Amino acid sequence: MENAVRRIGVLTSGGDAPGMNAAIRAVVRTCTYLGIECVGIRRGFNGLINGDADVLTYSRVSGLTRMGGTMLYSARSEEFRTDAGMQKAVNTCKLLGLDGIVGIGGDGTFRGLHDLAERGIAVIGIPGTIDNDIACSSYTIGYDTACNTAVECIDKLQDTMQSHERCSVVEVMGHRAGHLALYVGLSCGATAVLIPEKPVDFEEDVIEPIRRARLTGRTHYMVIVAEGVGSSYEVAAKIKEATALDTRVTVLGHIQRGGAPSSRDRVNATHMGYSAVMLLANGKTDRVVCQQNSQYMDFDIREALSMKKGIDEDKYTVMRTMIGQGTV
């Protein structure tokens, strides 16, 4: 059967995430299987504007599943947001003869893809961000690895905090969302977890849990702060003021974006890369691949962008129960 889709492009955009390489590999390998040529576009949408691209073969992507980062580089493109930049990107698609684009990234990437779709370019998005803040999908590539990395770092911190009987305040990434902080806090048995989705009564939600822990004999404490809440240094100062505890702040930062992807990220990224190419090959466009209840599906990008993702309320209740804040 003659395939109308002959050549497609793949790019990564926004903050990188472990597992993006596995998704790129899956896109290329699925293209090979279908007899489609795959072009790697470097540096996100900037690469589309500048024609910074070349062909990715089956062997070029060999061994990529275990690699962190993205072999295609990533960027947040200011120029792409302008009409002129967008037009240059469309012209590159025409020049290279691209029948479609697979874009791996977060909300900003999907907005860019949708803008391309409105100009006649077929596009499919794959959710790739450690923040897990894509509303239509319960899972985003990189989130699992970032959680594991943060937990590994915090376990190490707990050792030294224990030796010195200190209170550790750890800031984790997540942009405006608290998914990463909540999961990490639950994993580490944190004394308190602050996330932007929930208003904080400092005395009730931070100081009292520390006092309760102290009364049960604990001498070191772990407070997890999502970056979207604000300054973790202010949180630490307030704890010190209220409890006289020796506090230390650790901002985990970009270390959470690096490292070899977990098996969960590798497998999901591979499946999502495969699904994205299948969608394009079947004539679909302006869709984002997602995962719900362990099933892979796809959503209209505009619809996906209009959805709001709340925090996992069950997990939040469990976390509060663990720190003695649950209502009986």
Ligand code: F6P
């Ligand atoms: O979206 C991923 C993310 O790592 C966020 O958690 C964080 O707020 C942001 O990107 C950091 O961006 P940059 O790499 O530009 O500092």
